[in-house]
Structure formats: C-alpha cells, structure tokens
Amino acid sequence: MPLTDRELFARLIQCEAGGEGDTGMKAVASVVMNRVNAPGGEYKRIGQGSIRKILYQTGQFVCMSETERGSYNAQNVYNMRPEQIHYDIADWAIAGNRLMDLGQALWFFNPFSPSCRKNFPSSIGYLVTRIGDHCFYNPTDAYYKT
Template sequence: MAYSDRELLARLIQCEAGGEGDNGMRAVASVVMNRVNAPGGEYARVGQQSIRRIIFQPGQFVCASETERGAYNPQNIYNMRPEQIHYDIADWAIAGGRLWNLGQALWFFNPFSTNCRSNFPSSIGTFVVRIGDHCFYNPTDAYYQT
C-alpha cells in the first residue's frame, strides 16, 4: 500500500528534523510545501502540486533514499515511526502554515558547523535563517531560470 501525502510528509519531517524541535520540524515542512507551491523554476515543473513528487525527486532528501553512495541508508522514511507531533506539523503545513521568518525557502542543509554559507545551492539560493542545526535558503531570480 502506498503512503498518503500526509504520511510521507510526517515521515520526512521526523527523519529530516525530528531532533530539531517544533520550529525545526515546521521549517522542513515549510520547505517541502514551498516547493510544492513554487510559482516557477525546477520545483514548479517537477512538483506540479504534488508532495509525493517533491519528496521523491532524486537527490533532494537523503531520507527519501534507501541507499546513499551505494550503501544502505537506515535513516530513511520507510524506517520512521511518526508520532502525533509529526502528523500535526504535516497537517499544519498542508493547510498552508509557514514559519514567518522562513520566507519562500526552497532549500535547507546541515553544515555541521556554526556557520551557514551565504549561498546554497550555488548562486540560486541566498541564506535567510538558521533554525537549529539547519540553514535555510530563499530562491534568487536566477532560480526561476532553472
């Protein structure tokens, strides 16, 4: 049986940001939904209003992959057991909830340091905010040319 969009989003939230507190989990959910609703660029073409397509777009979320660099990835959405908080945040994001300080962020990553890069990925995203261990990036005009 295929997972619903709600289930997939709850599992991704837990996998990508389960240890980042409520705002960290909300931020990750916001990025997914910003991609789903992107008005242009790559995510508008790939996502076409689909949470499933955004989550499973190749190379986007480590947690959506059962293998990474040729090895089994035990921290994947299939091994997650979401709790009510993950479903609540998924429901909030699907209903249109977004963190106010995140803008239209389309990307996040954990730099494993105290500093966030000013651009990610390359020059199509600019740093907007750090929440927990993750840095978040808004699209530049160049993104919409992708």
C-alpha cells in the same frame, strides 16, 4: 500498501528534523510546501503541486533514499514511526501555514559546522536563517530561470 502523502510527509518531517524541535520541524515542512507551491522554476515544473512528486524528486532529501553513496541509509522514511506531532506539523503545513522567518525558502541543509554558507545551492539560493542545525535558503531571481 503504499503510504499516503500525509504519512510520507510526516515521516519525512520526523526523519529530516525530528531532533530539531517544533520550530525546526515546521521549517522543514515549510520548505517542502514552498516547493509544492513554487510559482516557477524547477520545482513548479517537477512538482506541479504534488507533495509526492516533490518528496520523490531524485537527490533532494537524504531521508527519501534507502541507499546513499552505495551504502544502506538506515535513516530513511521507511524506517520512521511518526508520532502525533509529526502528523500535526504535516497537517499544519498542508493547511497553508508557514514559518514567517523563512520567507519562500526552498532549500535547507545541515553544514555540520557553526556557520552557514552564504549561498546554497550554488548561486540560486541565499541564506535566510539558521534554525537548530539547519541553514535555510530563499531563491534568487536566477532560480526561476532553472
């Protein structure tokens, strides 16, 4: 039986940020919903307001892939068993809530170092904040031309 959007979203939150506490999980959920509701650029064209389309966009979330670089990726959404907190945060984000410190962040990544890159990806995103192990990036005007 296919997973509902809510179930898939809760699993992604757990997989991508389960160890980052409520704030880290809300930050990841905010990025997903910012993409779903993007006013322009690639995510508006691809996502068209759909959580499922945003989550399944190729190359965006490591947790959505069962293989990475030719090897099995055990940390994927299909192996997650979300708890109530993951559903609560998914519901919180779907209802229109966002972390204010993130602005319109469309990207996050774990640099596996104490510092964040100034721009990510390339020059279309600029650093907004770091929460736990993840750096979060807002779009520049150049993003909306993608």
